[in-house]
Amino acid sequence: MRFASTETYIATDDLTMAVNAAVTLERPLLVKGEPGTGKTELAREVSTALGLEIIEWNIKSTTRAHQGLYEYDAVSRLRDSQLGDDRVHDVKNYIRKGKLWQAFDSDKKVVLLIDEIDKADIEFPNDLLQELDRMEFFVYETGETIRATHRPIVIITSNNEKELPDAFLRRCFFHFIRFPDPEVLSQIVRVHFPEIKDQLLRSALTQFFELRETPGLKKKPSTSEMLDWLKLLLAEDLGPEDLKREGVNALPKLHGALLKNEQDVHLFERLAFMARRQQGR
Numbered sequence: 001m002r003f004a005s006t007e008t009y010i011a012t013d014d015l016t017m018a019v020n021a022a023v024t025l026e027r028p029l030l031v032k033g034e035p036g037t038g039k040t041e042l043a044r045e046v047s048t049a050l051g052l053e054i055i056e057w058n059i060k061s062t063t064r065a066h067q068g069l070y071e072y073d074a075v076s077r078l079r080d081s082q083l084g085d086d087r088v089h090d091v092k093n094y095i096r097k098g099k100l101w102q103a104f105d106s107d108k109k110v111v112l113l114i115d116e117i118d119k120a121d122i123e124f125p126n127d128l129l130q131e132l133d134r135m136e137f138f139v140y141e142t143g144e145t146i147r148a149t150h151r152p153i154v155i156i157t158s159n160n161e162k163e164l165p166d167a168f169l170r171r172c173f174f175h176f177i178r179f180p181d182p183e184v185l186s187q188i189v190r191v192h193f194p195e196i197k198d199q200l201l202r203s204a205l206t207q208f209f210e211l212r213e214t215p216g217l218k219k220k221p222s223t224s225e226m227l228d229w230l231k232l233l234l235a236e237d238l239g240p241e242d243l244k245r246e247g248v249n250a251l252p253k254l255h256g257a258l259l260k261n262e263q264d265v266h267l268f269e270r271l272a273f274m275a276r277r278q279q280g281r
Contacts, residue, residue, distance in 0.1 A: 001050055009038070009045040010180075010187045018175035019046060025173060028114075028132055028154035030164075033177030036222020039157040042177075043113035046155065054111045055152075057099035059119045065127030068100040068114075069137050069146075091141050100131060104148040112152040118161045125168035133171055180223065182209060192227055193234060203240035204230060207252050211259075216267055221258040229257040 003019040005011045011019070019042075022029035031039045047054035057068055073094045080088045087093045097105065103112040117125060131137045135148035156172065158164065180188060182205050189201060208229070212220045221229075232254045233243075243253055250272045251265070252258065259265050 003046050003049050006045050006049050008191055009041060010184060010191060011042070011045075012180075012184060015042070015175060015177060018173060022155075022173040023153055026151050027171065027173045028156050030156045030158065030169070030172040030174045031177060032158045032160050032174070034179065034220070034222060035159050036224040037177045037179060038223060039177060040113070040115050043111055043115075043155040043157070046153065047111040050111070050153075052109055052111050052153070053106070054113060055099050055103050055106075056113045056115060058115045059117055059124075061119050061121075063120050063124070065120075065124050066098075068098040068128065069131065070098050070101055070139060071096045072141050095139070095141060100128075100137070101146055103152040104135065104137075104146055106152070107149060109150040110152045112154045114154065114156045116159060117156050118158040118164065122162065122165070126165050129167060129171065179212075179220075185223065185226065188223060189227065189230060193230060196230070196234065197239075199240045200233070200238075200243075203243045204233065207243055208258070211252065214267070214271075218263050218267075219260055221260075225258050225260075229254060232257055 001023060003011070003023070004016055018031075019029060031042060033039055043056075044054055046052075072091075073096065077088055077091070077094045099112065099114075103110050132154060135151055136145055138145050185208075186201060186205060189196065189205075204226075208221065208226050211217075236254070238253065251268045255265070255268075259268070
């Protein structure tokens with residue numbers, strides 16, 4: 001069971017090695033990187049490449065670790081008891097399986113994605129230590145222990161917004177997805193837009209990396225935003241000559257796909273203004 005790049009996803013050698021190492025060790029793979037570098041998509045591509053079902057648990061700020069195991073609906077059981085419903089005699093009717101339970105209960109190996117774990121409370125990772133380590137948990141309401149029939153491939157993503165506990169990190173295989181260099185990004189683009197012309201791609205990549213490297217930029221555009229920008233350029237049938245700017249610091253065409261806050265737009269407007277003043281002297 002080996003993962004490699006697919007027709008729709010370019011994985012670098014170190015990323016491929018990290019996925020396969022985590023699978024071999026049967027450890028959760030913790031993937032960090034800036035937003036838009038394909039962390040979530042990695043889990044989906046691993047499931048596709050290995051022919052496995054994927055179970056996705058999308059974490060929010062309000063998510064509690066226990067929700068991944070199960071939730072007991074005591075309110076519904078009380079209401080049913082007042083109405084004389086026969087379902088009330090079996091507590092299992094009021095237990096909703098969480099994503100971990102679904103993964104443990106599967107009759108075949110699955111990929112379990114725990115997406116953006118750093119959104120949750122700081123105690124959230126620690127609350128899952130035992131379950132992810134032993135691949136089992138206890139259901140107090142029924143007195144049963146749920147054990148994984150087939151140990152799932154666990155992929156955990158983080159945008160690095162907060163530090164994760166050392167005890168949690170110790171149980172994971174870690175990989176940081178670095179932002180792709182021009183060569184790798186060019187390969188990624190060609191996966192999504194195989195018909196794109198070389199000259200347009202070169203011009204777009206040059207402009208994109210100039211924008212990313214601008215000092216003072218609050219939010220650097222990501223891979224996914226680059227792909228959105230190229231999709232618009234192709235939809236508008238723009239060529240490399242249409243991408244030419246008045247100056248290095250001028251805003252690129254359709255910049256709303258790349259710059260996502262007013263501070264960065266104002267930064268480029270100020271830089272362009274200053275450049276014009278320098279030229280006018």
